[in-house]
Amino acid sequence: MTADHHRAPVLEALVGYHRQGQLAFSPPGHNQARGADPSVREVLGDAVFVGDMLASGxxxxxxxxxxxxxxxxxxxxxxxxxxxxxxxxxxxxxxxxxxxxxxxxxxxxxxxxxxxxxxxxxxxxxxxxxxxxxxxxxxxxxxxxxxxxxxxxxxxxxxxxxxxxLPRAPRVEVLEPAELRPAQAVPPRDAFFGPTEDVPVSAAAGRVTAEMITPYPPGVPAILPGERLTEPVVRHLTTGLKAGMNLPDASDPELKTIRVVAADADPGE
Missing domain, CATH: 3.90.1150.150 (Aspartate Aminotransferase, domain 1)
Structure with missing residues (x-):
């Protein structure tokens, strides 16, 4: 399996196994899955149900x-x-x-x-x-x-x-645990649904984010709506992206801009 959401690894693996003439998987079942949905059996075939779980020891x-x-x-x-x-x-x-x-x-x-x-x-x-x-x-x-x-x-x-x-690995600014807890400036709902603007990433530190940006993997947001962006978080995201990090939920996947709360709605402005 892969964490790259731009691909379909399960389907690709099934195709690969089919070309090799191998059984893709054989999940343990009960009664050789005689109660399985017929549509499931039609897609997977009967061979994958040959395993029968009688004991787990x-x-x-x-x-x-x-x-x-x-x-x-x-x-x-x-x-x-x-x-x-x-x-x-x-x-x-x-x-x-x-x-x-x-x-x-x-x-x-x-x-x-x-x-x-x-x-x-x-x-x-x-x-x-x-x-x-x-x-x-x-x-x-x-x-x-x-x-x-x-x-x-x-x-x-x-x-x-x-x-x-292969090229030398680009350096990624790794955050300390405390740096992963930006201050919550406004409620997430207000930030997400309120007035917003897209600002250059170079000007984003200090602004309140209006979007969630999640490095994947591990799939844990580095910033959430309503949190005030810090320089370490911005550096982590930009250096990670250059190194190959995937940011599946950013409004700008290239991170040239970040969506933030409009200046006139930012309580800190």
């Missing part, structure tokens, strides 16, 4: 073992580091750790996660789950086995050889 154990194998193998690839409990848990961090997502730090390769994800998709037909300015991520699921993870690992092992031919 062992599924999670197999999955954890497979994920551990993948994580260990990726850690051995030059220039890659798999974020683990030591990176993610501790004081001021997460309380616990899910081993199934494989989040790979590419700092050692000198390329961004955006560049890596594009290369893997174009040259190895592998879609990563999430990517950002220095990481790519995939998730091991019940649909995976050693055949599918072998394809992933083979593609990842080829990436360090391709990295020197």
């Amino acid at each position: 062992g599924l999670d154990d197999r999955l954890r073992e497979l994920a551990a194998e993948v994580r260990a193998a990726v850690e051995e690839i030059d220039g890659m580091h798999v974020d683990d409990r030591d990176d993610l848990c501790g004081q001021g961090l997460a309380d616990d750790f899910d081993p199934l997502p494989c989040v790979i730090d590419l700092t050692g390769l000198g390329i961004s996660g955006f560049q890596a994800a594009d290369w893997l998709r174009e040259h190895r037909q592998v879609d990563m789950h999430l990517n950002d300015h220095r990481r790519i991520g995939g998730r091991i699921t019940h649909a995976d086995d050693r055949d599918t993870t072998a394809q992933l690992l083979a593609a990842l092992k080829d990436l360090p050889q391709a990295a020197p031919d």
